[in-house]
Amino acid sequence: MTTTGAADGPGRGGRLDAAGPPGSAGRATPAGADTHLPPEPGAARRARVAVALAARTAPWRFALYVTVTLLAGGLPVLTAWLTKLVLNGLTGPSVSTGAVVALAGGLAAAGVVAAMVPVVARYQRAELDRRVGLAVRERLFVAVDRIVGLGPFENPRFLDRLRLAQQGAMLPNEALDGGLGVLRAGITIASFLGVLWVVSPAMTVLTLAAGVPTLLTQLALARRRARVFLEIGPVERQEMFHADLLGTVAAAKEIRLLAIGAHLRDRMLASRRTADGARRRLDRREAATQAGAALLAAAVAGAGLVWAVGAAAQGRLTIGDISIFVAAVTGVQAALTAMAQESARTHHALLMLGHHLAITDADPDLPVGAAPAPLPALRHGIELRDVWFRYSDAHPWVLRGVDLVIPRGAVLGLVGLNGAGKSTLVKLLCRFYDPTRGSVLWDGVDIREVDPAELRRRVGAVFQDYMCYDMSAADNIGLGDLTALADQPRIEAAARRAGIHDTVAAMPHGYRTLLSRMFLSESDRAGPDSGVPLSGGQWQRLALARAFVGQRRELMILDEPSAALDAAAEEEIHRSLLTFRGGTTLLISHRLNALRDADAIVVLDGGRVVEQGNHATLLSAGGRYARLFHAQASGYQPASPVPEPATGRR
Numbered sequence: 001m002t003t004t005g006a007a008d009g010p011g012r013g014g015r016l017d018a019a020g021p022p023g024s025a026g027r028a029t030p031a032g033a034d035t036h037l038p039p040e041p042g043a044a045r046r047a048r049v050a051v052a053l054a055a056r057t058a059p060w061r062f063a064l065y066v067t068v069t070l071l072a073g074g075l076p077v078l079t080a081w082l083t084k085l086v087l088n089g090l091t092g093p094s095v096s097t098g099a100v101v102a103l104a105g106g107l108a109a110a111g112v113v114a115a116m117v118p119v120v121a122r123y124q125r126a127e128l129d130r131r132v133g134l135a136v137r138e139r140l141f142v143a144v145d146r147i148v149g150l151g152p153f154e155n156p157r158f159l160d161r162l163r164l165a166q167q168g169a170m171l172p173n174e175a176l177d178g179g180l181g182v183l184r185a186g187i188t189i190a191s192f193l194g195v196l197w198v199v200s201p202a203m204t205v206l207t208l209a210a211g212v213p214t215l216l217t218q219l220a221l222a223r224r225r226a227r228v229f230l231e232i233g234p235v236e237r238q239e240m241f242h243a244d245l246l247g248t249v250a251a252a253k254e255i256r257l258l259a260i261g262a263h264l265r266d267r268m269l270a271s272r273r274t275a276d277g278a279r280r281r282l283d284r285r286e287a288a289t290q291a292g293a294a295l296l297a298a299a300v301a302g303a304g305l306v307w308a309v310g311a312a313a314q315g316r317l318t319i320g321d322i323s324i325f326v327a328a329v330t331g332v333q334a335a336l337t338a339m340a341q342e343s344a345r346t347h348h349a350l351l352m353l354g355h356h357l358a359i360t361d362a363d364p365d366l367p368v369g370a371a372p373a374p375l376p377a378l379r380h381g382i383e384l385r386d387v388w389f390r391y392s393d394a395h396p397w398v399l400r401g402v403d404l405v406i407p408r409g410a411v412l413g414l415v416g417l418n419g420a421g422k423s424t425l426v427k428l429l430c431r432f433y434d435p436t437r438g439s440v441l442w443d444g445v446d447i448r449e450v451d452p453a454e455l456r457r458r459v460g461a462v463f464q465d466y467m468c469y470d471m472s473a474a475d476n477i478g479l480g481d482l483t484a485l486a487d488q489p490r491i492e493a494a495a496r497r498a499g500i501h502d503t504v505a506a507m508p509h510g511y512r513t514l515l516s517r518m519f520l521s522e523s524d525r526a527g528p529d530s531g532v533p534l535s536g537g538q539w540q541r542l543a544l545a546r547a548f549v550g551q552r553r554e555l556m557i558l559d560e561p562s563a564a565l566d567a568a569a570e571e572e573i574h575r576s577l578l579t580f581r582g583g584t585t586l587l588i589s590h591r592l593n594a595l596r597d598a599d600a601i602v603v604l605d606g607g608r609v610v611e612q613g614n615h616a617t618l619l620s621a622g623g624r625y626a627r628l629f630h631a632q633a634s635g636y637q638p639a640s641p642v643p644e645p646a647t648g649r650r
């Protein structure tokens with residue numbers, strides 16, 4: 001076991017503190033940087049994606065939906081025209097009864113079609129929603145799964161977008177529906193205007209002139225609505241955050257103990273009030289604008305009606321003309337309003353769809369070559385060579401020129417105070433981030449050149465913040481290697497090694513027991529109380545079992561694997577780790593006693609390797625490790641001799 005680089009003196013590190021590594025001035029770091037988020041795609045691309053998603057996901061249903069919706073645009077005019085013919089037939093001199101009855105039959109048929117169209121359209125839309133919703137979710141989470149590292153997940157802008165994108169599974173259909181609504185209204189307007197032109201060109205112009213301001217104000221309002229929606233998004237997410245806090249079991253203990261429920265509720269309601277206030281101001285503005293537009297439209301319609309009745313009294317218009325005239329004026333006005341509202345909907349949906357596309361179109365967060373280098377079976381060791389790292393240009397350096405080697409087959413202990421950079425080093429070993437400078441080498445191969453998935457198949461890890469899956473015990477272990485999910489002997493072997501087998505076997509459904517009180521598994525239906533929440537230490541053992549179950553793990557990383565374990569369990573786990581079949585282990589622990597049998601111990605301080613050696617040499621060196629060890633050991637010494645119990649006392 002060797003480590004290198006501890007000779008980097010504080011002098012060198014001190015000189016570089018401010019400037020960073022040599023040659024790094026002005027270098028951008030990938031971690032958490034916004035480079036992963038591309039500029040939002042243009043409206044045309046968003047519209048194309050919306051149409052393509054629906055057309056590709058359910059082509060026939062999409063075609064039927066479009067046809068039925070556009071048909072609905074022509075129906076009001078057809079109905080009005082037939083009504084005019086029937087009325088003229090009844091009041092005019094030269095139309096036969098048979099012809100009038102036939103026209104009435106046509107009118108009735110148009111009525112049936114008009115009644116059926118919304119039903120069919122609604123059904124098709126609902127089915128399209130389901131299918132497109134599924135496709136959109138899949139598309140989004142395939143993109144999320146493609147993210148190689150952790151940077152985007154620690155970037156608030158990315159998280160904001162991800163949340164918005166998740167809420168918008170129906171957005172392509174909303175955009176499509178809005179677009180079709182605009183087309184449908186366009187068809188209605190064009191055909192009514194044609195009809196109106198025949199009756200009165202002057203009225204046609206007037207109706208249109210009165211409708212256009214309505215359209216324009218509605219569009220302006222739509223844009224404003226979309227802007228307000230975006231502005232209040234963060235406030236609404238804060239409200240959701242507080243609402244979630246108030247309802248989760250994890251937070252329930254502290255909220256009750258600290259009596260902060262009312263405080264959090266006030267914060268939640270304050271966010272709600274802020275969002276409501278913005279909406280109220282928007283509603284007021286909309287109401288005022290819409291009232292003005294409605295008054296203008298009513299005035300035009302009223303004037304038109306007066307003119308039409310006068311013209312009919314003079315014999316220039318028939319009763320049928322008046323009926324179609326009235327239908328056309330109100331129809332055009334209604335269609336213009338609908339057009340404005342549908343444009344607003346489309347605009348809003350396309351805007352929100354931009355968040356989805358920003359994620360699905362994003363460049364890789366970490367570069368992965370098209371032809372990755374093969375990852376050889378580990379023969380010599382893993383080396384960090386002059387590794388410098390910071391999470392972004394705005395953050396301080398976390399690792400400052402770390403050189404260390406983890407030889408194959410050795411157990412390397414890593415020690416350091418809080419914030420020394422130990423977990424960050426682990427993230428680099430798993431390639432969740434790339435070093436800002438320097439490299440991580442696997443038998444001399446830079447891990448940036450290999451397939452990250454292959455690297456991660458070879459690395460087992462229990463992180464400080466390991467996961468507790470609300471799944472069965474078997475799933476909690478089997479997720480460590482999907483090939484083990486159905487392999488009970490492997491799962492049990494891993495559980496035994498982590499010292500959790502007896503606990504799991506004694507559970508109501510053994511390994512099938514659901515480790516959650518969040519929902520019921522199939523086997524829990526008969527006894528809804530059988531879901532078993534585990535203790536902290538038991539969860540930690542399960543996490544260890546999950547790391548142990550992988551078959552091809554060549555490097556095992558354990559970041560504080562015994563923090564929640566009792567003393568006996570800790571002893572047992574460490575013995576198990578130290579006999580890890582020919583594997584290579586990086587063991588991080590604040591309990592220095594746990595590391596005394598490691599082949600070597602590296603002390604990290606301020607992002608630098610400041611000491612290395614085995615337990616005995618480090619102790620005799622009397623440096624930082626020795627001071628830490630003695631500080632811990634003194635905690636176990638009695639402060640003063642324990643007095644002998646007095647005899648003869650009751």
Ligand SMILES: Nc1ncnc2c1ncn2[C@@H]1O[C@H](COP(=O)(O)OP(=O)(O)OP(=O)(O)O)[C@@H](O)[C@H]1O
Nearest residue numbers: 154391395398416417418419420421422423424425
């Ligand atoms: N995602 C992040 N973005 C920015 N800074 C981070 C991030 N994660 C960690 N840090 C910072 O990096 C430094 C090192 O953190 P790290 O978790 O590596 O320390 P550690 O040695 O594992 O500490 P501990 O013993 O408390 O677990 C800390 O100052 C921390 O604030």
